[in-house]
Amino acid sequence: MAPISSFIERPRAFCALGGAVMTVTALPGAVPILHSALGCGGSIYYNQYGSTGYLGAGFCGGMSVPSSNVGEQEIVFGGVDRLDEQVRNTLKIVDGDLYVIVTGCTTDMIGDDIQSVVRDYADQAPIIGVETGGFRGDGYKGYDLVLQGLFRHYVERQDATDPLSINLWGIVPGQDVFWRGNLHNLKLSLEKLGLRVNTFFTDGATLDDLRQAGRAALNVVVSPRYGVTAAGVFEEVHGTPYLTTALPIGPSAMARFLREVSARLGLDAARVDAVVAAEERDYYFFIDRLADTYNDLDLQRYAVVVGDANYATALTRFLANDLGWLPSLTVITDDLYEDEQAHYHEELAALTSGVTPRLVFETDASEINRHFAKMWPRNRGQKFYHAFSPAFVVGSHLEREFAKNIGAAHLSVTYPIGNRVVIDRAYAGYHGALTLIEDLFGVIVAER
């Protein structure tokens, strides 16, 4: 059973159903069928719209998602008949390649047997069902639940594996506003190791690729949390081992990442060394001509980093280990158990730059100010005050108010982002880090 939890201020996540819808609609040609109250579809879209860098509905998302729209009558008498009718008519109206029934709070609470409906239509179309009622968890959980469903019921069993093929996940569509670009960048670098990389969602991936995902020799989950349970299910069903690792941003993290993956696959160490060397050459080819500005304008900054379990430590690591900044406060906004927190303390204790940011777990934007005040003493009228300046807050659009209060610059990198439009921009990988530098320094010079 879930822990006794508290309220959350402006939660930085969809509900499980929302995450499930974001995940299904990110798959090419896939159609979610909501078995939920009538407003879930609309609320998810109105949430998505202004929090994910204006990610649109796509093929059959937004207000086009088929939805059983159950009301009082179904909640009293059961909603399976309504779902049956909805699925029957969806197959007549909507031209999908895969249908995924996802449930909301109401239908999960009354215990509708959606799998019986799935069985009834299984010979007519590719269809699976996943219970994703919002009370089961957040959008990250919904992502994991959908992946579990796909791995169990859609990905085909394979007799043989391809030793150079991997699946890559852990970057959650929507919750990671830069999901498309990030998956793309990581795939490109991994391909340089000679690997075939299946990201499910991007780079022309098809549902066939997903169905054949059991051929992979390894599943790489670039997250300490998201999609990890699904990786266990994949292993249980298809026998494929998995590696969980941090979201890599910039050359230091990427070198570690590429070496980790290639070691698990038993690839030639010389090859990975060559790839890392070439990628770093490329990265510093660009950095070379930024160095003047970095030094002449003194672009080193104190930093506060606010983000989810993927981004908070990943961004902190890059800022400290590659960019030479002083990240001083790192806020992880996931609602974590205490025993889950140790991992992140270890990660940040191991920064090669020797910088040791204070790490806090805080879901509520308005409380970040309090954590900061505890960490950095206020000016009590001193003439010579060692201020937290110049400073930068790298977080979500919710951190604008805090950044302004402490006189820091601000960039929205983590969910929710309603003050930027994001298409294929990426911050992961080598080139993602260059883009991040462009965006950070772009804010600093914007008024020049």
Place this chain on the structure above:
Amino acid sequence: MSYIEAKVPPKREQRLGACNVYGGDGCGLKKSFGGCCLQQAKRGFGQGSICQLLPGTAIVNTISDAVVIVHGAIGCGGPGHTQNAGVRGTQMARGSTNPRGTLWLSTNLNERDVITGGEEKLEEAIRQADRRYRPSAIIVISSCVPGIIGDDIDAVTSRLQPEVAARLLPIHCEGFKTKIMATAYDAIYHSVARNLLDPEAETVSVIVDDIEVARERIRRSKLVNLLNVSSMGSVDEKELTRLLNGLGLEVQIFPCAAHPDDFRKVTEAALSISTCPTHDDYFVKHLQQQYGVPFVQRFMPIGIENTNQWLRAVAACFNLESIAEEIIARETAELRDALASLTPAFVGKKAMISAGEVRALSLGNLLQELGMEIVAVRPYHWDEFGETALDQLVANQVREPIINVATVHPYESVNLIGKTTPDIYFGHPSDSVWAAKTGIPTIPVYHGGYTYVGYAGAFEIARRAWRQLANPTFNHRLKQHVRQPYQAQWLAEHAFHYITEGDADGPY
């Protein structure tokens, strides 16, 4: 017993016979509405829609100096992230240089809570919100889960009210309880009426200043409540205030963006003026019955003639008809001259509209005035308040527009677009993109940054339509490159094929 005495207001289906499933013509709609068969109508295929919680949070998130607690699962308040943009805009318009935006909490009901109940968690959220943010009001708005597990948010708020400094407002917006999202307006006004209208303890003056008393009485005799809607931005309020000021009236605006302490002033006004008939009837009738404040609510001031009528109706309450006629003559003459260069672009152009009931129909009236033909209107629901604008819409046109009552449901609009080939689509955010993918230009039916109402709104909408028609390339090219989610056989089918037990007459 008045509705206000009950904890929960009736849903719109019960109170007004409202429905949101229909396809046919205007005459058929009115006929079946009278005969009640509309209420039995159902869709055999549904799409993600809008429940009362969405307009509910859209309104309460604007209330200034308040914290909203969305009592439910973690996702229910999520649209608050998007509503943030408009709220920030309002805060900046009022002088904030570092606006906080929306401030809402989720009680984050989880698997444990659905078994053990969520009241304790709500209590804790209220206490913390009071201590942490020191707001004037804490608005508790409940979603589906508390409705099913039986949390009593009214009991919780009355139990905690003595403990906290903020005024507590429980609001019931359980999504599964009504198909009509407009029920949210009643739910919010219901709680406002029960919790924010009690008069301030009378200050007893030692010395009565007769002149001051008389001055205040005169002021109140020209004081009006302008009832805004969350889909209206400050530019719209400015336009309506300008017109009412022209009549010599002082304007106070409720409910969106108002301060909790100011709501009691609503009872001091000489008149309540609705900007959207289906938005306000619950509240304005209560103000009339309980506080003797009369109201006008027949017209939405979108469209030239609708604005004229809206202004006339207000003026009539103050015997200011002649001043209203002067304003109307001056404004319409100026507007006519200004529109002359734009309207040639609209000759022979066909439009389709999808929006909240009265807005959709009133906008149809305006587009007809601009010279367009309305091929179909898709009001989000139907009740008696749409009739005036519907009659006008039908009377103004040789060919009858199709009427499709639906809360979004783009599969029907895309089907209708294929058959009626509109040149331009006016839709809700979230709705227009499906028209866009058919290749036609669109204009959002609301947007806080643009003017829609009054004479300024008529001109602005004309300007925007002109601009969209001048270069619809983006959506033309979009159509060529994106995959539609619908089967070809559906697009060939009768648009209202999946509407059952109701009236699905008409050529499509």
